Amino acid sequence: MNLNNASKDQLTQWEQQLSAEYAAIVARKLSLDLTRGKPSSDQLSLSDAMDGILKGNYKSQDGTDTRNYGGLEGLPEARQLGADILGVKVTEVLAQGNSSLTLMFQTLLHAVHFGFEGPDSAWRRQGPMKFICPVPGYDRHFTLCEQLGIDMLTVPMTADGPDMDAVETLVQTDPAIKGIWCVPKYSNPTGVIYSDAVVARLAGLGKLASPGFKVFWDNAYAVHDLGDSLPLANLMDLARAAGTENSVVQFASTSKITHAGAGVAFVAMSEANLKSFKQSLGAQSIGPDKVNQLRHMRLLPDLNALLQHMKQHAEILQPRFDAVLSALDTAFAGTDLGQWEKPAGGYFVSFDTRPGCAKAVVKLAAEAGVKLTPAGATFPYGLDPEDRNIRIAPSVPTVAEVVGAMDVFVTCVKLVAVRQQLANLS
Amino acid sequence: MNLNNASKDQLTQWEQQLSAEYAAIVARKLSLDLTRGKPSSDQLSLSDAMDGILKGNYKSQDGTDTRNYGGLEGLPEARQLGADILGVKVTEVLAQGNSSLTLMFQTLLHAVHFGFEGPDSAWRRQGPMKFICPVPGYDRHFTLCEQLGIDMLTVPMTADGPDMDAVETLVQTDPAIKGIWCVPKYSNPTGVIYSDAVVARLAGLGKLASPGFKVFWDNAYAVHDLGDSLPLANLMDLARAAGTENSVVQFASTSKITHAGAGVAFVAMSEANLKSFKQSLGAQSIGPDKVNQLRHMRLLPDLNALLQHMKQHAEILQPRFDAVLSALDTAFAGTDLGQWEKPAGGYFVSFDTRPGCAKAVVKLAAEAGVKLTPAGATFPYGLDPEDRNIRIAPSVPTVAEVVGAMDVFVTCVKLVAVRQQLANLS
Known part of the structure; x- marks a missing residue:
């Protein structure tokens, strides 16, 4: 099918044929859902051994009674696992609660209101605040910016990561730019892995951008390979080499490794940044749930065990x-x-x-019983300027359901496009 | 012993005698700790059955798979327990993570930066911000105020709660006053229960104070009776009757019920306030750890089970x-x-x-091997203007250790006071 070269007759014929196919699909009264980027029940069950895994021993490796208060930084062994996932030193990581999103908010809040280098360095004291958002991207990142009064500028995602020419130009010309969102491995939603060159250029932004600039590195899918473990350049090593280690903050979690809503989240940054961050974190928390961290460490004692565990996820996905x-x-x-x-x-x-076509496709699919992520959700403010991007999340349905849903999706994409092209020609 | 009426000779004799007692104590090389308001290991063990309690059934009462993402408000059954502890409607409570302190921070942050009634109502847009802090009080509350740039004014605690004449005068004369901290039952640290009259007057502050004023009601010890369950007037009922239900926010947690660092925290407020609060909470979280909430509900399915559980704590305390x-x-x-x-x-x-005398007592006790909470910690900015208050926390040591530590404490109090009085007379 090639619409640009198709005659009006051809398009009309396709439209009739696709309309019939679509009508047949509607008649099937499907109810399928490709919206949610969350693990399936089978995946969650891979970690069910966590309940009861402590067997009365609530002590961490260093003898801490995990049941009691305290330990703002998280258990040492959990921090080590976070360090191994993110490729940083254990002294650069905190192991915290069930949500890396919360850690992102807390980190952003610290930068905006409290300041990584004292109150005067707080971004809000320096006029307008802007973030670079590679698009398509993750809606929750955009929401954090909106919540904290940060304007968003978009740059295109390529197959290698963000368009770094565009990024470098922006940070050098607009001092209001305080940071950039990155999902560097299996990026949400395009699935690309940032190339070594892109990671190196991101590590170098701290030298080009205004003071206090931060790369927000949400490595949510660091170990979430379907096949062989694919490499990602080490941002912190590159930043250290470039002398920009204070310009990167990194996040990861076990949410898509163990139980999605009951995992352990990690935040990593230079020791200088961490010292500052812990001051505001320590005001708002007496410490994370260490018992849950201990459960995780008993199930997945080290990175190797974790990678083995991920192979079971891959088999399902x-x-x-x-x-x-x-x-x-x-x-x-x-x-x-x-x-x-x-x-x-x-x-x-x-x-x-x-x-x-994206909005129309999502609407048509919904009317045929297939829920897709709202068109535009992958762009700041929900606005996809070209109305093109649709995120497909296949983890929750069964394979047969995915096949059925994609059948609908494909038909809707074709039908909307053919109708649009017909309208263009008339 | 009465120092005001004692002669110099009598004081000198006491000083010698107490100095000798103190020297004997120092020779014992004690190492005791009365600083920490946290449960003992025996208390924590009362809830050890939580590990393994799910027995493969991760479903909540409404069929939710607690392992997955979502459910910002918390499990319905956990919200019900929170409602029962705080005496509010289930629709007025959220069940969240392991820390009520974090919920207090999030609530305060919402009021300061985001606004309970839209951005224009954010406290920081209205000039200086002040809170009333009954003293002595809880240092973590003071830290939250400092962190968010809220100045603190003190009022005295009485045996009935805060000095309400002083509180009412303040809120009527200073429009910068945005709230008051309260620990209404077994107040930290004085242990008093606010009288019905005090609670009613607190509920009425919303009519006297400037718009947006909030009573921050940290009911941390709501069910922590040593003997019979003692009553506390219902703040929300009184506020509802007074038409001030938007002026109260309440907090509780299971931290000193189950595992201190791995409990469930609750926040309660009017449905209008909750709707507003959930907007900022929803930006920073996909939902609390519902698996841990489910563990709690299996151990303590309702308020009655919880109160029975608290009797075991009381036996230890x-x-x-x-x-x-x-x-x-x-x-x-x-x-x-x-x-x-x-x-x-x-x-x-x-x-x-x-x-x-307080600072000198804490110092002398430390030199004799008995750690006490730093003098001043119970006042904003760590400044006890009369240098009098010392918080004693006896939960962690054994009974014999408490006896030994109090022996030291008593001697230090006497010795410091006698020396001071001698100095006054000379």
């Missing part, structure tokens, strides 16, 4: 990704109907329709 | 409180050496030395 990618390939390879990456991990496949 | 109160009574009843309340619950006994 792989056929779902295969179903999505195979449907897209069959329907759209060699056409002018859309573009997508082929992620080797993470939770999403990101599909770009022809311009101006 | 009672002899420790008896040891403190009996030592104080034996040493100081009928003297002019100090004052104290006799708490029937909570975690503390608060002792007021003669003016100007």
Whole structure:
């Protein structure tokens, strides 16, 4: 199918054929959901041994009674696991509660209101605040910016990561730019891994940008490979080498490793930054849930055990990704109907329709019983300027459900595009 | 012992005698600690059945898979327990993570920066911010104010609660006053329960104070009775009757019920306030650890089960409180050496030395191997203007250790006071 070269007759014929297919789908009264980037029940069950795993021994390796108050930094062994996931020193990591999003908020709040280098360094004291958001991206990051009064500027995502020419130009020309959001491995939603060159240039931004600038590095899918473990350049090592280690803050969690809502989250930054951050963290918390951290360490005592555990996740996820990618390939390879990456991990496949079609596709699919993430959700303020991007999240449905949902999706993408092209020609 | 009426000879004799006693204590090379308001290991063990209590069933009463993301408000059954503890409607409570302190920070942050009635109502947009702090009080409350740039004004605590004449005068004369901290039952550290009249007047402050004023009601010891369950007037009922329900926010947690660092915290407020608060909470969290909430509900399915559980805590705590109160009574009843309340619950006994003695007592006790909470810690900015108040926390040591530590404490109080009086006379 190639719409740009198709005659009006051809388009009309396709429209009739696709409309019939769509009507048949509607008649099936489906109820399928590709919206949620969360683990399936089968994946969650991989960690069910955590309940009862302590067997009366609530002591951490250093003898701490995890049941009591205290220990703001988290258990040493949990910090070590976080350090291994993120590739930093154990002294640069805190192991905290169940949400890396909360840690991102706390870190951003610290930068905006309290200041990493004392009250005068608080971003809000320096006029307007802006963040660079590579798009498509993660809506929760955008919400954090909105909540804290930070304006957002977008740059395009490429197959190698953010368009670094655009990023470098922005940070050098606009001193209000305080940071950039990054999901460096299996990026949400495009699934790409940032190239070594991109990571090196991100590490170098601290030298180009205004003082206090921070790369917010949300490494949510650091160990979430479907096949072999794919490498990602070490941001902190590169920043250390560049003398910009105070310009990067990193996040990870076990949310998509153990139980999504009951995991352990990690934040990593230079020891100087951490010392500052702990002052505001210590005002708002007596310490994280150490018992839950201990449960995690008994289940996954080190990075190797964790990587073995992730292989079980991959076995469950792989056929779902295969179903999505195979449907897209069959329907759209060699056409002018859309573009997508082929992620080797993470939770999403990101599909770009022809311009101006995404909202209509999501609406049509919903009317046929297939829920998709709202079009625009992957852009700041919910505004996809070209109305193209749709995030597909195949982890929760069964493989058969994914196949069924993709059948609908493909039909809707084609039908909307054909109708649009027909309208263009008339 | 009565110092005001004692002759110089008598004081000199006491000084010599007490110095000798103190020297004998130092020779014993004690290492005791009365600083920490946290449960003992025996108390924590009362809840050890939580590990393994789920037995593979991770579903809440409404069928939610607690392992996955979501559920910002907390499990319905956990919210019900919080509602029962705080005496509010279930729709007025959120069940959250392991720290009520964090909820207090988040609530205060919402009021200061985001605004309960929209951005224009944010306290920071209205000039200077002040809080009333009844003293002695809880140092963590003061730290929250300092962290968020809120100045603190003190009012005296009485045996009935805060001095409400002073409080009412302040809120009517200073529009910068945005709130008041309250620990209404077994107050930290004096151990008093606010009288019905005081609670009613607190509920009425919303009518006297400037718009947006909030009573921060930290009911940390709501069910922490040593003997019979003692009543506390219902703040929300009184506020509802007075039409001031938007002027109260309440907090509680299971920290001193189950595992101190791994409990469930609750925040309660009017439905209008909650709707506003959830907007900022929802930006920073995808939801609390519902698995841990489920563990709690399996251990303590309702308020009655919880109250039975608290009786076991009381059995452990009672002899420790008896040891403190009996030592104080034996040493100081009928003297002019100090004052104290006799708490029937909570975690503390608060002792007021003669003016100007508290720091010296804490120092002398430390030199004899007995750690006490730093003098001044119970006042904003760490400044006790009369240098009188010392917080005694007897929960962690054994009964024998409490007896030994109180022996040292009593000797130090006497010795410092006698030396001071001698110095006054010379």
